[in-house]
Amino acid sequence: MSGQGFNIELDNLSVGYEQSGAKPLEILSGIDFSACPGEMVALIGSNGIGKSTLLRSLVGFQDYFSGNIKLNGDELKTIDSRDVAQIISFVSTENIRVANMTVFDLVAFGRFPYTNWIGRLTAEDKQKVGDAIKKVGLSGFESRQTIQLSDGERQRAMIARALAQDTPVIILDEPTAFLDVSNKYEIFHLLQILAKEKGKTIILSTHDLNIALREVDKLWIVTETGNYQGAPEDAVLNGWLNQLFKNENVGFDLQEGEYFFKKDFKAKVKVEGEGLSLTWTLRAFNRLGYQIVMKANPDFVVSVKENSWTYQKENTNETFGSIYELLMFLEK
Numbered sequence: 001m002s003g004q005g006f007n008i009e010l011d012n013l014s015v016g017y018e019q020s021g022a023k024p025l026e027i028l029s030g031i032d033f034s035a036c037p038g039e040m041v042a043l044i045g046s047n048g049i050g051k052s053t054l055l056r057s058l059v060g061f062q063d064y065f066s067g068n069i070k071l072n073g074d075e076l077k078t079i080d081s082r083d084v085a086q087i088i089s090f091v092s093t094e095n096i097r098v099a100n101m102t103v104f105d106l107v108a109f110g111r112f113p114y115t116n117w118i119g120r121l122t123a124e125d126k127q128k129v130g131d132a133i134k135k136v137g138l139s140g141f142e143s144r145q146t147i148q149l150s151d152g153e154r155q156r157a158m159i160a161r162a163l164a165q166d167t168p169v170i171i172l173d174e175p176t177a178f179l180d181v182s183n184k185y186e187i188f189h190l191l192q193i194l195a196k197e198k199g200k201t202i203i204l205s206t207h208d209l210n211i212a213l214r215e216v217d218k219l220w221i222v223t224e225t226g227n228y229q230g231a232p233e234d235a236v237l238n239g240w241l242n243q244l245f246k247n248e249n250v251g252f253d254l255q256e257g258e259y260f261f262k263k264d265f266k267a268k269v270k271v272e273g274e275g276l277s278l279t280w281t282l283r284a285f286n287r288l289g290y291q292i293v294m295k296a297n298p299d300f301v302v303s304v305k306e307n308s309w310t311y312q313k314e315n316t317n318e319t320f321g322s323i324y325e326l327l328m329f330l331e332k
């Protein structure tokens with residue numbers, strides 16, 4: 001199946017949980033999303049909105065209530081589970097706590113849909129396992145026990161297991177949750193290469209919105225008021241990202257392409273200068289809740305030169321050698 005690309009279509013899908021003695025608990029409904037081969041999709045939404053529930057339904061780990069999940073036009077429910085394992089691999093936060101075994105054996109588990117009943121690996125299986133370990137940057141870790149790995153290394157090993165499974169669709173639930181920022185970017189980049197070079201359909205849930213906005217082809221957005229899909233730039237321009245959080249203090253900066261926390265302004269500042277020193281001085285004032293003004297009467301003015309920051313207010317004129325010193329002066 002690995003050579004064939006797969007379209008995924010969710011049509012008026014409703015997902016949730018059966019509850020004994022009570023009516024079923026619907027978590028998400030009216031979901032109309034799609035993804036095609038070569039596309040990397042990020043599923044985003046606030047904590048507890050139902051991202052994991054949706055992904056678990058998508059891989060067949062739990063039943064959905066109504067609507068359709070179609071893989072190349074075939075309803076997921078009608079596909080044999082062994083065949084599904086050759087179409088979709090799944091990396092979840094739950095199976096991160098794996099039993100202790102070597103990295104090689106963990107990744108080799110990815111070959112289970114192809115091995116015979118005793119799970120013997122062929123030379124081709126072993127090569128795919130080795131390639132997957134190399135791709136996630138874990139060469140040299142093959143015989144390391146999984147309990148001797150950091151959270152980030154274990155996360156990479158789980159991704160390698162999905163790569164070894166060599167399916168046309170890879171679904172990952174928060175694959176970058178435990179990683180530092182450089183590793184987050186590397187994993188996004190690696191998945192993007194897999195999508196583009198191998199035509200895989202990749203769907204991942206994430207809270208790393210700023211990275212997702214820069215790296216993925218499409219967003220699936222679930223909110224309390226509606227569900228949306230489109231390019232990250234469509235999401236920004238249509239205001240969908242503003243609906244993600246109930247917290248009215250969190251806003252989305254359309255120019256910067258980043259979320260920010262709304263604060264009451266402390267004072268109005270006019271900042272003069274140029275280049276990177278100016279950019280980062282403005283960032284610092286933003287962070288501390290100063291309103292930056294161009295024309296309105298400022299409460300004070302700061303002039304920025306390469307390595308000096310001069311504060312001017314009425315008769316006071318003070319020069320500082322760093323942003324930190326300037327801020328200490330202002331905040332005291």
Ligand SMILES: Nc1ncnc2c1ncn2[C@@H]1O[C@H](COP(=O)(O)OP(=O)(O)OP(=O)(O)O)[C@@H](O)[C@H]1O
Pocket residue numbers: 017025027045046047048049050051052053054
């Ligand atoms: N087995 C279960 N039975 C009933 N409700 C559940 C079950 N598992 C999760 N839920 C509920 O379903 C809702 C959605 O949970 P889910 O884990 O899908 O959210 P999520 O968007 O992935 O959240 P997060 O970003 O915090 O990981 C939550 O209210 C959760 O409490």
